[in-house]
Every structure is written in structure tokens, then in C-alpha cells.
């Protein structure tokens with residue numbers, strides 16, 4: 001725990017950025033190396049303010065680019081310290097090369113990623129294109145829906161990534177502006193409780209351990225590369241057990257429950273949407289409204305994008321008749337990633353729901369209660385007829401002629 | 409390490425492809441132990457023989473050597489063997505024949521010279537050139 | 546659910562005001578939300594900020610809002626912003642102006658016939674007199690307490706003091722006076 005304790009209220013009104021900064025502070029991070037970029041800038045600014053006011057015992061390093069930020073994080077993590085940083089969009093894109101290094105070197109860095117559209121055209125608002133960009137990088141990827149969840153799950157991220165059975169970096173995603181700049185009630189833990197929950201950092205194969213001199217970032221070529229990647233994937237797949245354990249421990253401490261797959265109204269749902277981020281919470285309102293009208297609607301979201309909870313999702317969708325997979329990222333010449341994931345999850349199961357792909361919310365375009373209601377109403381028709389209303393993929397909320405692709 | 413890395417499956421490798429330099433803990437003062445007495449790990453590059461990479465080899469002539477240690481500092485493969493700040497020869501298992509040691513050797517004539525790998529060392533010493541009159545070479 | 550839309554110029558403190566209101570209201574045990582549209586807004590550009598207040602956790606993340614209250618922090622924006630957009634039959638407007646209510650309504654066709662839903666005060670004048678800076682957001686909060694009747698003024702001031710926290714006593718006192726004056730002067 002940092003030597004100077006911050007007096008925080010039991011309920012603070014924090015935006016998602018402040019929630020991430022505070023979780024970093026409470027985690028007593030050894031090194032934060034960062035290069036600010038909208039909309040994640042305040043994560044770094046808040047942290048720098050804490051540091052200037054004496055609340056941070058660790059190092060805060062300003063670097064000259066996001067590539068340098070992640071590189072400094074890799075160095076500090078290999079040296080044997082707890083490490084974190086924050087970024088968004090183009091900054092994340094610049095980090096990508098080093099993200100793979102961090103994962104391959106099995107360094108449990110925590111990244112507060114505030115999701116924002118990737119240019120061009122330039123746009124600071126939120127969509128999930130940067131989150132999708134990192135999905136094969138070997139990081140544990142967590143989706144959050146509100147500032148409270150950013151706080152809670154950032155605390156959990158250190159505990160998950162640093163677990164000796166895991167040792168992988170963790171990316172905590174939140175929606176740019178919709179979460180990062182939206183202040184809401186956040187139930188907090190005091191510094192000691194938060195820090196005790198995470199526990200002390202355990203260095204593994206640390207470069208600063210002179211009793212066991214070690215080389216990181218070696219070259220393996222064909223001889224051992226495959227084996228190391230196999231080991232890395234195995235650690236990612238086995239991290240699920242640790243994730244479930246950490247979530248259970250967090251629930252015991254706070255009463256707040258997180259699951260690898262979050263769902264609402266799915267017990268008896270006949271129509272469902274699958275979506276990441278803040279859309280999940282807005283859809284809960286719609287699900288409640290529709291249930292009152294007698295429509296059995298549900299919403300489901302992979303809280304953990306990687307490792308992908310394939311079996312859990314498939315199990316929860318068995319009785320659903322029509323599903324819309326909603327991707328908030330330009331699909332770049334195919335169906336969206338969530339569509340592929342869900343289709344893949346269901347293919348070896350008995351369920352054969354009508355499955356469609358909706359591209360929405362690009363560049364921060366609002367996803368409203370009324371649009372979500374329309375999407376559900378379309379699903380009701382598809383559930384009744386047992387076939388798609390039109391094509392597999394369609395764009396929702398875009399101006400101009402209807403945009404649809406792929407016939408069933 | 410009981411098992412050779414060559415026989416290991418993915419589950420047995422060190423995570424993150426980290427490679428340890430030595431077997432066990434280094435609980436002694438490394439600089440006080442000569443390389444041949446250190447407990448190098450299997451994966452340490454000391455266990456990699458690169459002698460067959462050479463086309464030409466450096467030959468050491470101790471008659472002209474002033475023990476300046478330039479060769480020891482500059483050799484990219486730590487193949488110059490020095491003891492008590494005295495140059496004593498070349499580690500032919502790890503010398504790859506790059507010739508840098510010869511380049512940096514400041515004596516006249518040089519105390520290190522490149523010869524064909526197949527040339528006998530005695531023969532090489534007999535062919536050693538005289539002091540050159542040209543300054544700055 | 547109570548929803549508020551702030552119309553302001555970037556730099557006039559609408560975001561701070563919305564977040565401040567959220568913090569103060571949260572002190573009373575309610576669930577709150579505060580956000581804004583930023584875009585590429587430069588200081589002086591027209592912008593909007595938003596609040597939601599409810600008794601249960603706020604799940605709605607849509608930016609679309611049919612506000613119960615609209616705050617206009619800059620006198621000129623009452624003439625240039627479409628501040629009655631997405632309004633309801635019951636939406637109440639609190640407008641900063643040096644004009645009287647009758648004078649203002651006479652000049653803005655959109656709010657004619659809404660005398661009972663339009664409220665005016667001079668936030669700038671009050672802020673300058675009390676806090677010494679032309680930051681209209683604190684007086685706007687005082688006016689809101691009066692118009693909404695949601696809080697006792699003293700209770701709100703106590704919550705606000707705890708939010709202002711580490712500021713100097715002088716500034717906290719000035720903010721308290723600003724709230725009280727706005728509360729009494731809004732009409």
C-alpha cells in the first residue's frame with residue numbers, strides 16, 4: 001500500500017477514467033509509463049496529480065510515444081515490478097507490436113483501454129475497433145459497462161494477471177466518453193482493503209533478481225516458438241479458472257458479482273442480443289420494458305472477450321430463437337467478430353437460432369433505447385418466422401440507403 | 409537442469425521463453441569465479457560451439473602484446489581469455505573469426521593477426537611480419 | 546428518473562456544474578449520472594452537458610434525452626441554441642439573463658405561452674457579486690433547488706460543502722451565498 005492514504009468516500013461520483021486512475025493508485029503500482037491520448041488522457045492526468053500530491057510511492061514515467069510507453073512497461077515488468085498504463089485508439093494501435101511482446105514474455109501488465117474509433121476519419125469518440133484490434137494479442141480482454149465496473153475490474157485485473165497460474169497482461173476496456181467521461185456513483189473500497197484484496201506483487205523470473213540472472217525476449221526460431229505459443233495459449237485458457245475465483249473473492253468482499261458471461265433476462269429469452277460495453281446496460285432497460293409487453297427478450301455479453309467463454313455462451317443461448325450479434329466496429333469486409341464468435345460457439349451445439357449481425361454505433365453514434373427496441377421487435381419477427389427478415393448483416397443507425405450484406 | 413531443453417514439451421519450458429544463465433542460485437561473487445568454473449545453464453550461449461563458423465582465425469603472438477586489453481573489451485563473443493589483466497589467448501570454441509580483435513590491437517607489429525583457419529599456429533608465428541615503418545597505418 | 550440538459554459555452558463550467566450537481570445529489574443518497582458532448586469544442590463554443598438522477602442505479606447510456614429541466618448558462622444561447630429540442634410537455638427551463646421573464650419570453654417564440662415553465666435569473670451577476678468570477682454554474686444550482694423543490698436549501702448547501710471539500714473557507718462561503726441568492730432571486 002502507498003505510504004500516504006487517500007481519504008475517499010464510500011460512494012464517490014467518478015467517471016470511468018477516474019475509476020481507473022484510483023484503481024491504479026490503490027494497486028500500489030510500481031511503474032506507470034504512459035503517453036496520454038483522448039479519451040484516456042484523464043487516467044494519466046489524474047494519476048500524475050496523485051503522484052504530485054504524494055499519494056504514489058511508485059514511479060510515473062512520461063515517455064515519447066505509446067510504443068515507448070508499452071516498451072517501458074515491458075522493461076519494468078521484466079525487471080520485476082507491478083506495471084500499468086492507459087491508452088486509446090491510435091495510441092493502442094502504436095502499442096500493438098509491443099502488446100504481443102508483453103503477452104509472449106508473460107508479463108502481467110494492466111492496461112486501462114478507453115475504447116475509441118480508429119482513424120481515418122479522425123474521431124475521438126467511442127467504438128470497439130481498438131478493442132478488436134487487440135483481440136489476438138494474447139492479452140486477457142475484459143469488457144466493462146460502467147465506471148463502477150471499470151473500478152472493480154481494474155482491481156481484479158492485477159489479481160488475475162499476476163496469479164502464478166496466469167502471468168498474462170490484462171486489458172480493461174471501457175467505452176470512450178459513454179463510460180470514460182460519464183460520472184456516476186462508484187462504490188469504493190478504502191485503500192487498505194483494495195490493496196489487500198490484490199495482494200503483494202510476486203516477481204517471476206525478474207531481471208533484477210541477481211541470484212538468478214535471466215534473459216527475456218529471446219529468439220527461438222522454429223525450434224521452440226510453437227511450444228512457447230502453445231504454453232501461452234494454455235495459460236490463457238486456464239486463466240478462466242483464476243478469473244472465476246477472483247470474481248468470487250471480489251463478490252465475497254463487496255457483494256458485487258461479475259461473471260465471464262453477463263446476461264440479463266436470458267432465463268426464458270426467445271430473442272436476444274449480444275453486445276459489449278455500455279450498450280449492455282442500456283439494453284437491460286429495454287429488456288425490462290419488453291418483458292412487460294410479454295416479449296421474452298434478453299441481453300448477453302462476454303464480460304471476458306479473451307479467453308472467450310465459448311461453452312458458457314453456447315449454453316445460455318440454447319433456447320433462444322433469434323439472436324442479433326451487435327458489433328461496434330467496422331467489420332472490414334466480413335461479418336463482425338461477435339457474429340463469428342457466437343456462430344462458432346453454437347455450431348457444435350443443438351441450437352439453430354436465426355443469427356444476424358448488426359453493425360452499430362461506429363465513431364460514437366448513439367445507441368438509444370428506441371433503436372434497441374426496434375432491433376428486438378425485428379428479432380421477434382425472425383423468431384416467429386424462423387428465418388432472417390433480410391440479409392445476415394445490416395448497418396443500424398447509419399444515414400443513407402439501407403446497408404445489408406450476405407444472404408442466408 | 410535434469411532434463412535437456414531438447415527433450416522438453418511445451419508444458420516443461422520456462423514461461424515467457426525466459427532463459428536462465430546459470431544452474432541454481434548464484435549465491436557467490438561471480439567475478440571471483442573463472443568462466444570454466446561457473447555453473448552455466450544448458451541454454452547459456454557458452455554451451456553453443458561456434459568455432460566452425462570461422463574461415464580465418466586470430467593467432468596471438470605474446471612477444472609484442474602490451475596487455476592493453478583492447479581485444480578483450482572489443483571481442484563481440486567474449487572469446488579473449490585474460491587472466492589477472494594479462495592476455496593469454498583465444499577461446500577457439502567461441503571465436504567466430506570476425507577479426508575485430510586484430511583491428512583494435514594497437515601494437516606494431518600487431519599481437520593478433522588473422523590466418524587461414526587451416527594454418528598451423530607455429531607456422532603462423534614464423535611468418536609474423538616485422539615492425540612497419542608506416543605511421544598511422 | 547429526472548433528466549437535465551445544460552446549454553453552455555465551453556469554459557463556462559457546465560461540465561463542472563453537471564458533475565458538481567451529480568456529486569452533491571449523490572450525497573443525498575441518490576444515484577446520479579453526469580456527461581457532456583465534447584466533440585472538438587473550443588472554449589466559447591456552444592456545448593451541452595447532461596444529468597440523470599434516480600433512486601436506483603442508472604443503466605441508461607444513451608446520449609438521447611427528453612429533459613425534465615433545461616439550464617441555459619449563457620444569455621445569448623437562449624437565442625441561438627435549439628434549447629427546446631426533445632422537450633416534454635412538462636420540461637422546465639431555467640435561463641440566465643439580465644432581462645425580466647416577460648421581456649425574455651417576448652423575444653423567444655419557442656417559449657411563448659410557457660410562462661409557468663420558464664424561470665429566469667442573472668447567474669452572471671450573482672456569480673460576479675459573490676464568487677468574484679463570471680462562472681454561472683453555482684447560481685444555476687441554487688435556482689434549480691428552488692424550481693425543482695427536490696431539496697431543502699440548507700441540506701443542499703451542506704452536501705455542497707462536503708463536495709467543495711478542500712477549497713478555502715472563503716470560496717466555500719461565497720458559493721453558499723451564491724446559492725442562496727439564486728434560490729431567492731429566480732422567478
Ligand code: SF4
Nearest residue numbers: 483503504506507509
Ligand atoms: S576474431 Fe572476433 S570472435 Fe575471434 S577473438 Fe577476435 S574478436 Fe573475438
Ligand code: SF4
Nearest residue numbers: 473474476477479513
Ligand atoms: S589488443 Fe593486442 S596488445 Fe592489447 S591485449 Fe590484445 S593482443 Fe595484447
